[in-house]
Amino acid sequence: MYLHSNLKYLSEYNSNLEYNLNNVDANEIETLKIDKNFVFKLRDEEGKEFYSGSIYDPVFESEVFLDGVNFDNTGYVLFGINSNVTLTQILEKKTDNAWVFVVEKDLRIIKKFLEETDLRPYLENKPERLIFIYGEEEQAKALVSVYLQSLLGFYFLQTEVLRTFPTYRLHSEYYHNLLEHFSNILKNHVFNIGNDLDDTLLGIKNELKNLKHVLTKPALKELKDKYKGKPIICVSTGPSLDKQLPLLKQVKGRAIIICAESAMRVLLKNGITPDIVCILERIENSFKLSVEGVKIPEETVLVGLTVIDPRIFDYWPKYMVPVFKQNITNSRFINEAFNDLGELYCGNSVAHMCYMLANYIGGDPIIVIGQDLAYSDDGTTHSKDSFYNFENNQDIDINIRTKIQDSLSNKGMHNKIVYLDGYYGGKVRSRLLWQQFLIWYEHHVASSNSLTINATEGGVHIKGTERMPFKKAIEKYCVETITPVSHLLEHINISKNDARKSLQNLHKKYEQLKETLQNIRDYAEENKEFIFQLLQELKTDTKEIFLLEMKLRRILEHNENVVIIILENDFISFYLRPLIAYMHVKINPISRINSIERAIEILSIQEWFMEGVVHGINKLTSLYERELEAILYEINFNY
DSSP: OOHHHHHHGGSSSTTTTTHHHHOOEEEEEEEEEETEEEEEEOOOTTSSSEEOOSSOOHOOOOOHHHHTOOOTOEEEEEEEEHHHHHHHHHHHHOOOOEEEEESSOOOOHHHHHHHHHOOOHHTTTSSEEEEOOSSSHHHHHHHHHHHHTHHHHHTTSSEEEETTTHHHHHHHHHHHHHHHHHHHHHHHHHHHHOHHHHHHHHHHHHHHTTTTHHHSOOOOOGGGTTTOOOEEEEEOOOOOOHHHHHHHHHHHHSSEEEEEHHHHHHHTTTTOOSSSEEEEEOOHHHHHHHHTOOOOOOOOOEEEETTTTTHHHHHSSSSSOOOOEESSSSHHHHHHHHHHHEEEOOOOOOOOHHHHHHTTOOOSSSSEEEEOOOTTTSSSOOTTSSSOOOGOOOOHHHHHHHHHHHHHSOSSGGGOOEEBBBBTEEEEEEHHHHHHHHHHHHHHHOOOSSSEEEEEOOSSSOOTOOOHHHHHHHHOOOOOOOOHHHHHTTTOOOHHHHHHHHHHHHHHHHHHHHHHHHHHHHHHHHHHHHHHHHHHHHOOOOOOHHHHHHHHHHHHHHHHHHHHHHHHHHHHHHHHHHHHHHHHHHHHGOOOOOSSHHHHHHHHHHHHHHHHHHHHHHHHHHHHHHHHHHHHHHHHHHO
């Protein structure tokens, strides 16, 4: 009865819903009417009939179910439609700008709900903020991923997750997996936002300063598939690494050894020269921890992300390959200007980088050791010879030691204890951060065409890998002598003219970006002035309350437009995303404007955000122009 009128309010973000509803028969779903409300008559997986909600008083049941929910929040996820009441109460009580995801596997139930429920009182003349997620598990997961990685994800930084009774009795595993997926995507969204603008600026600054190496050293693409079908060993620094070192020493020359930056000291201390060392971190401590004071063998190749501390490239004795990270927007921006020198797609752990590099150069099989991602039985986190063990590294600065210790022992979200599937079965103790690294690692393994052997012999089980003792993997696959990577790099010539042309292309690309940046800055500056004026009016004159409400709504619309424009540009979104996230964290719990004081509080946060946009863009353009000028001078003068 209400289906077609309801669909008018669900057109923007539920684009395929009407088409899919036409392909299902809602008459197959029985309902039981209770006064003006209804519940569904369902059949569980054992064939037993049950009702999805109270057959006596679904309104009271819904009120109890929603008791304690913060309806000033900006994100709600409802798993399962149990009646017409629960969802309509959420829509009635939430703020106009809050989003609601309804996850319901059975499209017939959604259709029956929309046929029998008039949503006009809750949706008419309001922003479209209701999205239905349905269908098979992979389809539903894909939809959740798309939405949470967009602007919508910021609204779910504070989320109310509500799971109704029937989802525990019917398709329980489906809803459990969707809830877990939602949680993981949201955690990744938070992890990928970045720390703050200064942290992002540090990466951009490093990248621009490292251009002298990017343009004068071999490019990653020179190594593409150069070791196709050859065994590659990826070395991480988990506690299990110590027992594998004697075997790793023996296999040198019969496999390419790629190690994480934290593993280099361990290998060198044990007489093992890695073929490649991967370095990923942009922070200044990375130089002190990884390379300062270390006598690096000349034949060891540095494969470093372009965002790392420039001192690392300057310190390295001979062979190096600067690498653009595909999923860092500034890296991609520069690489496109340089006509693609090659890039790696990887997560935020250097172990991800090692693994994806092994794939890039054609390794097969890829043998992984030291990738525990879990505490050892005695509570150890890393190899005894790594810089995480302070007893063996007295030369490390005390302040850096303290930071490392704090990072492993503080009570922040990253260090929350979780239990994961173990290498030998059962569960092993891990951290939330390592779990996120594991999810990324498994994502990379799933995308690989190479056989991946987990020869860690400890820690977590990595899905998609073949578990095999390291000794057996060596005996089976590492039998022939392999050409060192340094020998390949020795004969690559770099064109000076190409370097100059690449810089000219980058300068042109930046000038185009700068125009967009200035437009956003001007828009934010204008909005900041409007906010300031309205704040003065709210503090001094509240007689014309209707007029003030109109001005407030208009300003909030303009502010959301600023965010939308920022997110439309990959580069600007990458840079200002931490600012947007922080604003939402502050505003989401207080999004309902129900008093002058609340309006002032929200506007003050918006004013801070606009000021941050203006200031952040000024700092970015100043940095880019200063560093581009410096590298143009250096390339022209020295090369």
